[in-house]
Amino acid sequence: MSNIKDNFDHILALLNINALNEMQLASIEANEKEKDIVLLSATGSGKTLAFLLPLLSRFQPDNKKTQAIIIVPARELAMQIEKVFKSLGSGFKVTCCYGGHLRETEENNLIEPPALLIGTPGRLADHIRRGNITTDSIETLILDEFDKSLEAGFEEEMAFIIGSLPNIKKRMLTSATQAVEVPAFVGLKDRQVLNFLTDEEASPEKLAFKVVNSADKDKLESLFRLVCYLGNRSTVVFCNHRESVERVSAYLTEQSITNVFYHGSMEQQERDSALCKFRNGTSNILVTTDLAARGLDVPNIRYIVHYHIPNTEDSFIHRNGRTARMDASGTVILIIGPEEKTPAYVPEAEPIELPQETILPEKPKWSTIFVAAGKKDKVNKVDIVGFLSNKAHLKKEDIGLIEVKDFFSFVAVKKIKMNETLRLIKNEKIKNKKVKIDIAK
Incomplete structure (x- = not known):
């Protein structure tokens, strides 16, 4: 775990935070031991970093196979964990698998095995059955919000996935709920419970x-x-x-x-x-x-x-x-x-006593542009900023949050600039390619 502790300052700078909280530090320390871990902590307390940082310290750079798997109950949680992992700047490959995502895209991403695999139970089980995931190299299993996965009826798929992982050495479960029994198929043996669900937090x-x-x-x-x-x-x-x-x-x-x-x-x-x-x-x-x-x-x-x-x-x-x-x-x-x-x-x-007279809230100052190009088209945030700056003459303060997905992107633009922006870029190409650009539906 020393490499994580030695790089604290660099990691915190990347994440733009001053310090880890008590729960995150306790998780890092507990992960130095051989025991499996059950981490109970309130929603929004920072559990993602509490399991990603110790996980990162166990990764072997010379191992080109999948080393860890994180199972989550919802695709949005999977994508959020992926985003945080990428922000750590480790250089290790991560792949996200979930329903609603093109399976062909995921299969292509799995040809070169990622160090970290994140996904929902149904989609992960599907890939394992199709032989797209090499399971014998996976040594770390993380079940994030495992109580929600059980509540959502994913028990059968989770049992299949975990039963397909023959060489697990470390298990970590997280939850924001205390009164949940861990099923036997998870395989917890010598466990350490980190309970940060205090009355004050509730x-x-x-x-x-x-x-x-x-x-x-x-x-x-x-x-x-x-x-x-x-x-x-x-x-x-x-x-x-x-x-x-x-x-x-x-x-x-x-x-x-x-x-x-x-x-x-x-x-x-x-x-x-x-x-x-x-x-x-x-x-x-x-x-x-x-x-x-x-x-x-x-x-x-x-x-x-x-x-x-x-x-x-x-x-x-x-x-x-x-x-x-x-x-x-x-x-x-x-x-x-x-x-x-x-x-x-x-x-x-x-x-709350609501006044009889209603005054409509001020309208938002931003609009969103949809761009029919994304990561798989080799388009990134820098490309989009450059395109809008050069072709639509937008200044830095006119461009807001940019989100680049696999095959499309979303860009916030000041509402007062939207009509002129769309007019100016109507027939322009981004990275020498003509793509659909319009107001996001």
């Missing part, structure tokens, strides 16, 4: 709880008035059903409230577009199901609104974990209908 002072009492069973008008009351701060609105997500989003749009929606029935490009618009400030409001309750890493989310009361306390905790992350503060707001009662697990909540 109801942190930095998280405020408030309630809106709606006179209408439907609650749509109450949500609209609440959004006007909150202003243009970053807000996630949780619903219990996909149909409700689209209905709520459509209603807000009708009321001239800029928003995006996100749920499991959307195509991958639609999901990526929605999350990108929320991250880059094209929309300050995301309407979603519990799909976004885990793995969604968007900094500075100010408000969590429970349009529907969550079905379980666990769901409530994970929804709330999208705000008040690390050192930030946040506010959780429940909208309670006339026939509903506040669940017993909700801390004492201060009522």
